[in-house]
Every structure is written in C-alpha cells, then in structure tokens.
Amino acid sequence: DSGVTQTPKHLITATGQRVTLRCSPRSGDLSVYWYQQSLDQGLQFLIQYYNGEERAKGNILERFSAQQFPDLHSELNLSSLELGDSALYFCASSVAGAPYNEQFFGPGTRLTVL
Amino acid sequence: AQTVTQSQPEMSVQEAETVTLSCTYDTSENNYYLFWYKQPPSRQMILVIRQEAYKQQNATENRFSVNFQKAAKSFSLKISDSQLGDTAMYFCAFILSGTYKYIFGTGTRLKVLA
Numbered sequence: 001d002s003g004v005t006q007t008p009k010h011l012i013t014a015t016g017q018r019v020t021l022r023c024s025p026r027s028g029d030l031s032v033y034w035y036q037q038s039l040d041q042g043l044q045f046l047i048q049y050y051n052g053e054e055r056a057k058g059n060i061l062e063r064f065s066a067q068q069f070p071d072l073h074s075e076l077n078l079s080s081l082e083l084g085d086s087a088l089y090f091c092a093s094s095v096a097g098a099p100y101n102e103q104f105f106g107p108g109t110r111l112t113v114l
Numbered sequence: 115a116q117t118v119t120q121s122q123p124e125m126s127v128q129e130a131e132t133v134t135l136s137c138t139y140d141t142s143e144n145n146y147y148l149f150w151y152k153q154p155p156s157r158q159m160i161l162v163i164r165q166e167a168y169k170q171q172n173a174t175e176n177r178f179s180v181n182f183q184k185a186a187k188s189f190s191l192k193i194s195d196s197q198l199g200d201t202a203m204y205f206c207a208f209i210l211s212g213t214y215k216y217i218f219g220t221g222t223r224l225k226v227l228a
Binding site: 090100 | 147156157158159160161164166205209210211212213214215216217218219220221
C-alpha cells in the first residue's frame with residue numbers, strides 16, 4: 001500500500017458524460033501527478049500540481065482539467081467523454097516537486113466509456 | 115522531443131536466473147533522470163531504481179541494477195536471482211532536469227517461470 005488513495009476504483013459511463021476522479025496523496029506529500037494508461041498508448045503523463053499550483057502539463061486534452069485543493073487532495077475532471085478515454089487513470093504523489101523525487105502511485109481508477 | 119523505447123514487449127526468465135530488460139532514450143540534453151518502474155498484476159506502480167545522468171556509477175538496489183550507457187543513450191535493467199514476485203510489467207521512464215514532464219516507455223512484460 002503506497003498510501004495514495006484513489007476513488008472510485010471503477011467507473012462506467014456513457015459517451016458525452018462528465019466524471020470526476022479523486023486522489024488523496026500520501027500524508028506530507030505536496031505534489032500530485034495524474035497519468036493515463038491505455039492499452040495502445042502506454043502510460044502518459046497528464047498534469048502535475050505542487051502545493052495547489054499547476055506545475056507541469058503533459059498530454060492532457062482540453063476536455064480534461066484538474067485541480068489540487070488546500071487539503072492537497074486532487075481531482076481530475078473528464079468531460080464530453082469519448083470511447084477513447086477508456087483507460088486506467090493513476091494518481092501519484094511525491095514529497096516535493098523535484099523531478100528526481102520518488103513518486104508513489106495509487107491503485108488507479110479504471111474508466112470505461114460505453 | 116524526448117522519446118523512450120523499450121524494444122522487448124515480452125520476456126520470460128526461469129526462477130533464480132538473471133534477465134536484462136533494455137531501454138533506450140533519445141535526448142539532446144545533458145541533465146536528466148532515468149527510472150525503472152514495476153507494475154505487478156495488482157496494477158500498483160512501484161519505483162524499482164533510478165539513475166541521475168550526471169552520475170557515472172550504475173545504480174543498484176538489492177537484486178536490481180542498471181547498466182547506464184550515457185553515450186549510447188541506453189539504460190538497461192538487470193534482475194538477478196529472479197523471483198516469482200518479479201513477474202510484472204516494467205516501465206522505463208525519463209525526465210529532463212528542471213522539467214516535470216515524465217516520459218514512459220511502452221513497457222516490457224516479464225514473466226518469471228517456476
């Protein structure tokens with residue numbers, strides 16, 4: 001158990017819908033990262049927050065947005081869902097925001113868009 | 115743009131034997147970090163080992179070691195005395211110093227045979 005929690009574990013929804021994925025980092029970690037893991041594209045970095053501020057953006061679609069709240073939990077919002085958004089979404093946290101810091105991953109949320 | 119290539123989609127090894135997973139990357143920069151992450155069937159991503167590019171000495175963590183060849187842009191992972199619990203997907207990852215965009219390879223699925 002990494003100490004990072006993600007809810008829900010599974011989510012099934014329809015195209016065009018909007019969902020929110022939630023992540024609670026390890027106690028004391030200030031940085032949160034979001035990743036998308038799909039069968040055909042491997043693990044893709046989406047976005048990073050550090051102490052409430054966006055720090056880096058990867059391959060995140062405009063339909064997707066995220067935020068980190070004062071209590072350091074983070075939410076990833078996915079809207080206008082498409083079939084291709086079906087994937088495993090991971091959240092990770094690290095104590096600081098430096099690139100070499102070890103990231104601790106949550107168990108993931110499996111999103112299925114029908 | 116930086117890329118990470120794992121040319122072995124699947125590998126297998128007998129228990130107690132040694133196996134090497136390959137990873138090559140492409141960058142014109144000099145300062146970066148490299149990582150190997152393990153994803154067992156539980157889906158939890160776990161850091162196996164990391165290497166700072168400025169360090170010539172290869173990183174070692176118990177049965178896991180890397181062969182870092184900076185000029186060749188190669189970062190292979192050697193697993194000694196393979197155990198059944200090593201069965202997992204292994205991802206090589208790269209990040210430029212001063213940035214926060216992690217780039218992952220497509221992974222190598224390793225199966226340790228009894």
